[in-house]
Amino acid sequence: MNPNRRLCLVLGDQLSFDLASLQTLDSERDTVLLVEVMEEASHVPHHPQKIALIFSAMRHFAQSLRDQGIRVEYVTLDDPHNSGSVPGELRRWQQRLQVEQVHVTECGDWRLEQSIKDCGLSVCWHADSRFLCSRAEFAAWAAGKKQLRMEFFYREMRRKSRLLLNGDGTPVGGAWNFDAENRKSLPKGVKAPYPIRFSNDAITREVLDLVKARFSQHYGALDDFNYPVTHADAQALWDYFLDYGLAGFGDYQDAMASDEPFLFHARISAALNIGLLDLRRLCSDVESAYWAGRIALNAAEGFIRQLIGWREYVRGVYWLKMPDYALGNAFGNSRVLPEFYWTGATQMNCMRQAIGQSLQHAYAHHIQRLMVTGNFALLAGIAPSQICEWYLAIYMDAFDWVELPNTLGMVMHADGGYLGSKPYCASGQYINRMSDYCRSCAYKVSESTADNACPFNALYWHFLMRHGEQLRGNQRMAMMYKNLDRMPSAKQEALWQRGQNLLARLDNGESI
DSSP states (O other): OOOOOEEEEEEETTOOOGGGGTTTOOOTEEEEEEOOHHHHTTTTTHHHHHHHHHHHHHHHHHHHHHHTTTTEEEEEETTTTOOOOHHHHHHHHHHHHHHSEEEEOOOOOOOHHHHHHHHHSEEEEOOOTTTSOOOOHHHHHHHSSOOOEEEEEEEEHHHOOOTBTTTOBBBGGOOOOOGGOOOOOOOOTTTOOOOOOOOOHHHHHHHHHHHHHTTTTSSOOOOOOOOOOSSSHHHHHHHOOOHHTTTHHHHHHOOOOOTOOTTTTTOOOHHHTTTTSOOOHHHHHHHHHHHSSSSSSSHHHHIIIIIIIIIIHHHHHHHHHTTGGGGGTOOOOOOOTTTTTHHHOOOOOOOOOHHHHHHSSSSOOOOOOIIIIIIHHHTTBBOOHHHHHHHHOOOOOOOOOHHHIIIIIIIIIISSSSSSSSSSOOOEEEEEEHSGGGGGOOBBBOOOOTTTTTTHHHHHHHHHHHHHHHHOOOOOHHHHHHHHHHSHHHHHHHHHHHHHHHHHHTTTTOOO
């Protein structure tokens, strides 16, 4: 009798002990397979810290499985027999072990899932139960809708999970959403908690050496690696946030400050996305903190909304619309991504801060991504595929299912409004209101057309002018166009010319 019954593939973003494909394992006859492959590490130039996180977490997870008596085959990147791709390794190990069944949990990347489906093996697929909403459930919810709205989906997820609900099913506090109370700028004197740090063990040090040797050409620093690579360390990071960050998150989740990359944010998205933390447990902990009186409702609701609202929503859109979704380009953008996105070499302090910390930590919070680096890409007309690749490459928590809808749909409005109802565009005044970046900038946020004027100001109006035919009918854009129409024609022309000059500099490969 063949002793090898089942080969269970575990990908680098599936490091959960309760992963669907790992259930009912027979330790005597089943084998778990984990592989480090160049195709996944380099199909975009991933930040070295991101590669290090995944490889180290994979190696720690494999060791934990072995400690439980589970048979594990682990292929390192530098294994001379490594085929270089996930399908290649699946075929190699299926043939080597002569297993009867190959089991795989749904991937987080359409490209990878399709390559496994096309690899010539008969695969038993498992739904990814780590998410609250299955692909099929989301498709049923979206059926017949010409345009989706996260808010209505979020309410369904609240009802399903029973989070922050009264006994009669109504939302605690009388409203489903307290987003309006989550937009305070950081007052002077308010100090963010110092981030918890993690020491690198022998496994992580070995991985860091490997990444340094093999991916030195990738953008991003490796020396500041400070992320949890085990379930225990991820839990410690979460516990630290519950104690020191969550109470301030509600008020200041949209705030930005110079040389403060983390503020009151949890930094747990990478650990959650690779399986070191459990979505349902996180939500339960936040709700418990609210009921215990440790945090305000706007903090609890705001955090839970990010998890069971937005996070689940973008995953649903991704699997509903791929692969065509990736081709979206509603504004017809074709401009090349400026080089300073990869270096941080720009005079715009807000961009320098957001890009600089991204290169240093592989991290930026959602407003820095949406309203600074993303806002600039939208206003400048960057090709969606290029800015999407940048986000996927540069951020620790970026996987295709979450990155692509957030960037192409939310940031670039390139899906024509399917995911979000309006473009999230803003002038420098928004950045000035939500941060202290403008105080130390070479440009003047109070100016719009002068040579030293904040580039965001003219580019904002230039964007509205050049896309008026598409956007004037959008009710949520009506006030913006009323303000534009009130401007004297001479002011409009000056803004247009300033915008043209800035875009010409980008086209000439100049920094701004």
